[in-house]
Amino acid sequence: MTLEANAKINLTLEVLGTRPDGYHELRSVVMPISLADTLEVSATDDGVISSDSPYPDDLCVKAAKALARRAPAPRRGARISVVKRIPPGGGLGGGSADAAAVLRALNELWELDLPRAALCEVATEVGSDVPSLVHGGCVLMQGRGEIVRDFGEYADFPLVIVNPGVFSSTKEVFAKCTSPVHEDAGIVYNMHSALQSREIGRIAAACVNDLALAACALHPEICKVMEELRRAGVENPAMSGSGSTVFGLVQGVAQGREICALMEAKGWKAWCVHSSVR
Ligand code: C5P
Numbered sequence: 552m553t554l555e556a557n558a559k560i561n562l563t564l565e566v567l568g569t570r571p572d573g574y575h576e577l578r579s580v581v582m583p584i585s586l587a588d589t590l591e592v593s594a595t596d597d598g599v600i601s602s603d604s605p606y607p608d609d610l611c612v613k614a615a616k617a618l619a620r621r622a623p624a625p626r627r628g629a630r631i632s633v634v635k636r637i638p639p640g641g642g643l644g645g646g647s648a649d650a651a652a653v654l655r656a657l658n659e660l661w662e663l664d665l666p667r668a669a670l671c672e673v674a675t676e677v678g679s680d681v682p683s684l685v686h687g688g689c690v691l692m693q694g695r696g697e698i699v700r701d702f703g704e705y706a707d708f709p710l711v712i713v714n715p716g717v718f719s720s721t722k723e724v725f726a727k728c729t730s731p732v733h734e735d736a737g738i739v740y741n742m743h744s745a746l747q748s749r750e751i752g753r754i755a756a757a758c759v760n761d762l763a764l765a766a767c768a769l770h771p772e773i774c775k776v777m778e779e780l781r782r783a784g785v786e787n788p789a790m791s792g793s794g795s796t797v798f799g800l801v802q803g804v805a806q807g808r809e810i811c812a813l814m815e816a817k818g819w820k821a822w823c824v825h826s827s828v829r
Pocket of ligand 1: 573574575576577677678679680694695696721722723725
């Protein structure tokens with residue numbers, strides 16, 4: 552089975568405090584984007600779960616093993632092959648998107664027929680970003696990442712995403728984040744009405760990321776990307792997840808391509824993409 556695993560951006564990401572389990576309590580509006588990895592997943596009957604991923608902390612195998620534990624059967628195996636386009640360690644949920652695609656594919660190939668809620672439970676074991684990507688579409692993610700609900704369907708909008716090529720460790724960024732515990736439901740409502748308005752300027756202005764300061768302190772290159780995007784005319788560029796990727800909303804594909812060329816001239820990777828729903 553061939554399937555696309557779309558990356559995500561966090562339009563908003565609030566860190567509300569620490570949890571007894573050592574994780575952080577989050578509230579985040581997560582939006583899928585058109586940048587995607589392509590996966591080839593097949594079921595085998597040799598009992599072996601394997602992936603051709605070059606990354607040591609491959610979430611595809613972790614996801615397949617978590618699903619196999621949920622519905623054990625002898626000799627159930629899987630072969631997974633990934634064409635990577637989403638930069639790893641970039642805050643775009645690349646590894647998590649691949650894992651979510653594996654869960655969806657094997658749920659079908661292994662004929663488990665688990666409902667989405669059960670698949671999201673398995674996803675939580677794999678990583679905090681995986682449940683929202685299994686759910687799909689624009690979602691509000693809460694808790695550690697395990698509480699996911701639909702955030703509505705909106706018109707696609709174009710954006711540029713720029714990756715400075717530094718690997719930002721989620722663990723390190725969270726450890727450095729000193730965001731105060733706060734309750735500001737206004738941030739989510741603001742994003743909701745901005746998305747409904749379809750006004751690029753309003754959506755851009757509603758973007759928030761409580762992890763940006765910590766990530767910029769660890770990787771000053773992220774700040775440079777934001778500065779250069781602003782200089783190129785992007786309003787309120789924002790970081791996705793724990794970085795290092797920065798995104799900026801643009802008026803159209805032509806402006807997006809021009810900005811990508813400017814960013815690539817600085818030695819960074821840049822893509823002109825669009826937000827996508829399901
Ligand atoms: O769940 P995941 O493996 O993606 O998380 C990576 C690291 O990010 C965790 O070990 C934790 O340090 C941090 N994290 C957190 N709070 C969250 C999600 C992740 O502190 N809600």
